[in-house]
Amino acid sequence: MFTPATADQRFVLDHVARIADLAATDRFAAASDDVVDAVLEGVGQLAAGEWAPLLRAGDTVGAKWTPEGVVMPDGFVKAYHDYVEGGWGTIGVPEEFGGQGLPFVIQTAVLDTLGTANMGFALAPTLTVGAIEALAHHGSPEQQALYLPHLATGAWTGTMNLTEPQAGSDVGALRTTATPRGDGTFLIKGTKIYISFGDHDMAPNIVHLVLARTPGAPAGTKGISLFLVPKYRLTDDGTPGDFNDVRVVSIEHKMGLHASPTCVLSFGDQDDCVGELIGAEYGGIRAMFTMMNNARLNVGLQGVQVAEAATQAAVSYALDRVQSPRAGSGSAESVKIVEHPDVRRMLLRMKAQTQAARALVYYAAAQVDRATLREVGGQERLDILTPLAKAHGTDIGNEVASIGIQIHGGMGYIEETGAAQFFRDARITPIYEGTNGIQAADLVGRKLGMDNGGVFARLIADMRAEAQDGGLVALIDACDEIGRGMAGMDADDKLAASYPFLTMLSVATCGWLMERSGRLATGDDAFAQMKRAACAFYVAQIVPEALGLRAAASASAAVLYSVPAEAFAA
Secondary structure (H helix, E strand, C coil): CCCCCCHHHHHHHCCCCCCHHCCCCCCCCCCHHHHHHHHHHHHHHHHHHHHHHHHHHHHCCCCCEEEEEEEECCCHHHHHHHHHHCCHHHHHCCHHHCCCCCCCCHHHHHHHHHHHCCCHHHHHHHHHHHHHHHHHHHHCCCHHHHHHHHHHCCEEEEEEEEEECEEEECHHHHEEEEECCCCCCEEEEEEEEEEEEECCCCCCCCCEEEEECCCCCCCHHHHHHEEECCCCCEEECCEEEEEEEEEEEEEEECCCCCCCCCEEEEECCCCCCCCECCCCCCHHHHHHHHHHHHHHHHHHHHHHHHHHHHHHHHHHCCCCEEEECCCCCCCCCEEEHHHHHHHHHHHHHHHHHHHHHHHHHHHHHHHHHHCCCCCHHHHHHHHHHHHHHHHEEEEEEHHHHHHHHHHHHHHHCCCHHHHHHHHHHCCCCCCCCHHHHHHHHHHHHHCCCHHHHHHHHHHHHHHHHHHCCCCHHHHHHHHHHHEEEEEECCHHHHHHHHHHHHHHHHHHHHHHHHHHHHCCCCCCCCCHHHHHHHHHHHHHHHHHHHHHHHHHCCCCHHHHHHHCHHHHHC
């Protein structure tokens, strides 16, 4: 059922990410056409041959807790080792840290393919990317030398440890402590929850990045520091040695993503958990956002992954399932359901939304590379796109997975068909790494005001300069008007309007990229025909839907607070 989406990935890399411009620089000169093609083809073979066949077992068997640690289902350890041996984890890591130094957007395409084949499994390398980013930006030279070469290959995996039972999105309420030992290291003590791949049996060491408080630290986020806490302390030769008193207490019984162990981790039960400070004391929030911003793009990419997987499954079913004559055909012969107009509408919507999400996320990922190159405007464009990519990408993943069940009909509600798994797997993505409501609040609370509104204005100007469809121009104009107007709103009104506004701006951005893509999809092959159709559908049908959110994005919060809280229970 799984087929690597190589043609669309290559198209988006060329026409949206504009990989040729990156490859023209000294920093990314290795990203030649033949190298990009070889990467896409090679990871597609790994995904199709080893990762996709494990999708079902990952869901039905899942990761298992044991007193000795988490055990992955049969086949996962070998498939992961083959990923490591193939060098797939090194794609986007700088050469000085043991990587290949290719653009981040190429690494994004690699994770796109692996996650489409097996989304839960792909969380392991996805999280390691965040750990690499944090250490590359904030770690000491000694930490980088000891840990980054192993993390770069994926031989060791990385995690982020933020959430605690009493501190969900309110990171400042965490209580994990870090007590100086007198030798530059710290004793770590506390409990972290919802730690994806917090334990497993696929690697000889796991590198936990842990937020904690030192003695006398200020309250709230200002008093948080970041610590490097390996599962096994390193010996003098840099290999894993003694157990570091990090225990997996349990793994969560979840709605989906069963191949990804979500752990409750206890640090320092025996008062023997040793950690090292990463960066400056009280610099944890700054370092955390290095991890989080990277992770937010990759979660948006998970929306693309699950949408692609659900679309492929729905297309396969629609091309096989025969039911009812086509209305108006004059024939009594039943046809494949792909011939029925409403099924075609759903399939084309799935295609359009999936391709739009890929365009948005890859476009944002390419800004990571442009920021690395210190291109003017690269970092600011990345900053404003990140909440769009995370929130809208995952919203699309959920929508497309749901439509996929609908196309399967009653069979979609039966677990054996696999359609339901995509929806169950997708549902967490709008929640973790900052809920989509938090992304919307970030957009209107911080990102719109960057450079006194200049960052937002430049995005609007770029879209206006290229947009041709009247409906798309109207949506861009509406986003401009509402976005500028938010500067004068009070906090309640701004936050009440934030989510519909985020959707409007996301669809406008996707519409801009899709309209461009439709113009550039020349040729008469099946891919070009579908690309043009998907782009036309997006601009003609999805863009006007977003314009319909204008009232919600302009409304005050008054009606939300027109009743007391207790009235919601009435």
